[in-house]
Amino acid sequence: MSLEEKVAQLAGYWLDQGGDVVAPLQDEMAAGQAGADRLGDVTRHGIGHYTRVYGTRPVDPVERARWLWGEQRRLRAETRLGIPALVHEECLTGLAAWQAATFPTPLAWGAAFDPELVAEMGALIGESMRSLGVHQGLAPVLDVIRDPRWGRVDECIAEDPYLVGTVGTAYVRGLQGAGVHATLKHFVGYSGSRAGRNHAPVSAGPREIADVYLPPFEMAVRDGGVRSVMASYNDIDGVPLHSSDEYLTGVLRDRWGFDGVVVADYFGVAFLEVMHGVAADRGEAAATALAAGVDVELPTGDAFLDPLTAAVRDGRVDEALVDRAVLRVLAQKDRLGLLEPDAFADEPPADVDLDSPRHREVARRLAEESxxxxxxxxxxxxxxxxxxxxxxxxxxxxxxxxxxxxxxxxxxxxxxxxxxxxxxxxxxxxxxxxxxxxxxxxxxxxxxxxxxxxxxxxxxxxxxxxxxxxxxxxxxxxxxxxxxxxxxxxxxxxxxxxxxxxxxxxxxxxxxxxxxxxxxxxxxxxxxxxxxxxxxxxxxxxxxxxxxxxxxxxxxxxxxxxxxxxxxxxxxxxxLPVSLPRSAGAQPYSYLHPVLGGPSDVTSTDSTPLRPFGFGLSYTTFEYDELRVDPAVATAGTLSATVRVTNTGDVAGADVVQLYGHDLVGSVARPVAQLLAYRRVALAPGESVEVAFSVPTARFAFSDRRLDRVVEPGAVDVWVGSHAAAVAGEAGDLRHVTGGAIRNERVAAKRQVPGTATPRSRVDLTGPVHAVTGADARVATVVVVREP
CATH class of the missing domain: 3.40.50.1700 (Glycoside hydrolase family 3 C-terminal domain)
Known part of the structure; x- marks a missing residue:
């Protein structure tokens, strides 16, 4: 491949970029870009991505598919290498295209606590995309909610990393099972933007990054096998993520073994020059991003085409970095079948139903559960x-x-x-x-x-x-x-x-x-x-x-x-997948706070949320009893817990059984409560089931004072609660107060919230400190539900 052919594979092309504004600073960044009339000239050496062919303006899907098939055939016939373009679209609440189904927003996925249903939704979205010749979806968003003032909260799943990771990984499996590559957004720390302001700096320390922001991405990489990751707009302690080899290479590839493709967020490479000020020009921005681990510039090749080519030619950039990214891109295209001799030899769809009864049935179930x-x-x-x-x-x-x-x-x-x-x-x-x-x-x-x-x-x-x-x-x-x-x-x-x-x-x-x-x-x-x-x-x-x-x-x-x-x-x-705030002044807040992060007599402000994480009422009542937990577990082992759940009301209903834990003494301050596992169970009136949780001890892992991720020996408390703030009642009085028939649910005192929990069970984590590495970092929880 010539140098020009290589860099062409590392760039996107946005046919409709000068149209509707759907990206930050789009008008400013679009200045001087080539239009559709110069498509043949722009793609003479090939092209890596076509950006939002269906999702930039309302186009008839069948007509657009006919154009896309023709365009892909042109690339095969008229470019020397004959490599089709990879087509990507937004798909966070369904394929972002005219006439396509619109599913609940990710915050509703979190509220449903139902990964299996989210996986069904992801599969339907992927099938729609694949039928139209779309290969990569820019979803899911795995940013952990830290401040509800941030405008992009509706794109996020929850404030709990484990809930984000399990639900987000389910979406990845659904989408990729349909043959469309998912893209994790935004790697990493974006939701921690200062004061909830978009694109603001992030001041989180390395422990918070490692223990809160990174786990959902690690789960989707290790457990979900995701094929693409998108770098984030923000900086962490002054280092923009599009220039961070520490995260894009050191964490993502070297530590986790990710072998897919890293794409830039829209204009993120150019922003290294125009917003972050860490590059003097587009060529330096391209060199910095490429060296850090960004493989593809989206939505266009503003920096990765002519500026990068010039930087390689004059010796400022090692061509080996270009080769590294090209090999990743070509491997992705090969996985997607784009390098096959018969790619696009079939006919485009003559009719598509992007909002079928099946789409609507899954959309309805997910909406109802949320x-x-x-x-x-x-x-x-x-x-x-x-x-x-x-x-x-x-x-x-x-x-x-x-x-x-x-x-x-x-x-x-x-x-x-x-x-x-x-x-x-x-x-x-x-x-x-x-x-x-x-x-x-x-x-x-x-x-x-x-x-x-x-x-x-x-x-x-x-x-x-x-x-x-x-x-x-x-x-x-x-x-x-x-x-x-x-x-x-x-x-x-x-x-x-x-x-x-x-x-x-x-x-x-x-x-x-x-x-x-x-x-x-x-x-x-x-x-x-x-x-x-x-x-x-x-x-x-x-x-x-x-x-x-x-x-x-x-x-x-x-x-x-x-x-x-x-x-x-x-x-x-x-x-609730996120705590219901008492005031803007109490933000940022997370239920995953240590003692000093909660209500205290040493301050006149009250950070207690109106309703805690995991809270929700019902029209029936549930009772938890017979909690059984292993009394001793090796630090490198698995904790087993079972609890009986009974619908004690007079109507059928579903409960979200939540298993929480607390590390009593740690080498660093630990949260007063941490979600270890959860399960949605549907019960008829009077029906009981036994819910069994199998929890890897890696769920108790945290970054110690040397920033090594470890599970420390010692005592931990484990309990089942109806929400994160639920407190056990008297023995034998474990009714989960969720009944619509129970009158006057208004809370008289700020900290009295309906709900209950089983008495805490003390567990000893035995053995030496266990360093969590490799496969041990996988934190999926196996859950079994059976009749008692």
Missing amino acids: VVLLSNDGVLPLGRWTKAPGRVAVVGPNAARADALMGCYSFANHVLAHHPERPLGFEIPTVLESVGDAFTAAGAACPDVVHARGCDVAGENTSGFAEAVAAASSADVAVVVVGDQAGLFGRGTVGEGNDVESLDLPGVQRELVEAVVATGTPVVMVVLSGRPYAIDWALDGDRGPAAVVQAFFPGEEGGPAVAGVLTGAVTPSGR
Whole structure:
């Protein structure tokens, strides 16, 4: 291969780059780029990637596939080496293309605590992508949530590294099982950006990086076999990740054995010059990134084409670094079948269904499992009232908006926001449309449903309050739907570039809820959002709504899922994947805090969350008993634990059984609680099952004072809880208080949250300090559920 042919394989080409803004500083970075009319000239030596062929603007998938097949055949026929381009797309909430299914956002995946279902979703997304000739998906996001003020929280799974790792790895397996390579984002530390500001520096120390940020990526590499990783925009202690050989090579490849391809985040190589200031020009930026371990520049070859070629020619860059990256790229293309003689010899699809009944069925199940019931004084479910409501007022800015059900990286909010004249291309019932249908589906009389918007998501206009108050006053119950509008770079209240200083509901939404509550009509507040909000006034006061339901952008079937929970057709089973904050001033906060990171008498501030990680109410009750744990386990062994779970209520429901641990004495400060394992179990009334956990002791590993990852001998406590803050009750009184039938769930004291736990079992980790290396670092947990 000539030098020009080599560097061509290391670059992307964005056919529609000058169009809709879907990447940071896109307009500025697009200056001087070649257009579609120069495609043949730009690709005369070949090309590595085609960037977002389907996902930059609304195009008919079949027509675009026909063009893509023709273009790939042209590359095979007209370039000397005849190597097709690898096509990548965004796929975080489904394939980001017109007419494709939109699934719940990753924060909802975390709320569902159901990796198996996430893997099913990933497989469906991968099948859609593969049918259209797409080879690589830029997902999942494995950033661990550290500060809910950060705009990209809706792209993240959870605040717990283990939950992020297990759910994210499941997505990887699903997508790659369908023949599409997944890409882990964003490696590493991006979500720790200072004060929750996008692209801000990260000040985390090496222990926090190793013990919090890295484990999900390690799980997806070691356990998931992921084929691609994306470098992160941020710097850590002054070193930009696109220039960090310590992480991109030392950790990722040398320590973990990753042999796939590292891609740049969009314009991330150029940002080494224009934002970080660690490179004098594009050539130096390319040299720095290539040496660190970046193999492919996306979305274009702004630095990896002409500037890199010139740097190699004049001796500033060793061509061996180019060869190293090219071999990785060609190996990836070979894995994907792009080097086969008959690649693209088949015909493009003549018809595709990107939103099939199977897509919608999985989207519906995942949405239903992700809805979290935060409080309930008995008003829910509406369908269980002795006297069914004759009139329901459904009000609020998100009641009748389909956009409010979708995340930032949905095609609708990411791209179609620029094309208001184009239809969504798929069905997505709103909460308003779904409420009446839910009563009918349950065989109940459909109430009279009235609607008033009340206010916008953002802004100070209260002129619609009077109509909303009138609608609520005339109803038996009012459902007020509030929350976010996802968007990019200022086009929403949450999403990439939409960071916030306050965690109050945007605009005048709180005032709207309070005005409706003041009517005296029972009020259910539904929050459709991409981040958790500080809603203490709604949860802990005496004048708040009768019930509060949280749904994290639940996708195209989110309206029916929420309505199903409201009417009782669905028993809520979602659990908070992130602590519900008390205030913006208490951030950043994580349930994984040591003693000094929690509430204390030595400070006047209270960091106790409104609702803890793992919390969620139900319409039934569960009881835990007969916890049995190995009393002694080798530091290099496996801890076994079993617990009996019983549905003690009168309706069927699903519980998320959570196993927690605490290292009593460590050489460094350890969290007061740490999720060791979890399992979602569905139980009929009166049914019991025994849940067995098999936990590698590597779950207790941490970085010691020498920054070696170890499991130390000593005592640890292990217990089963309904959430991270659950405390065991008296012996024999282990009822998991989650019942909608239990009245007045409002919390009188800040630290009293419904829920319980088994008594803690003390376990001795025996033997010498165990260094966690290689395969020992795999932290997947095997779980068995059986009848007792």
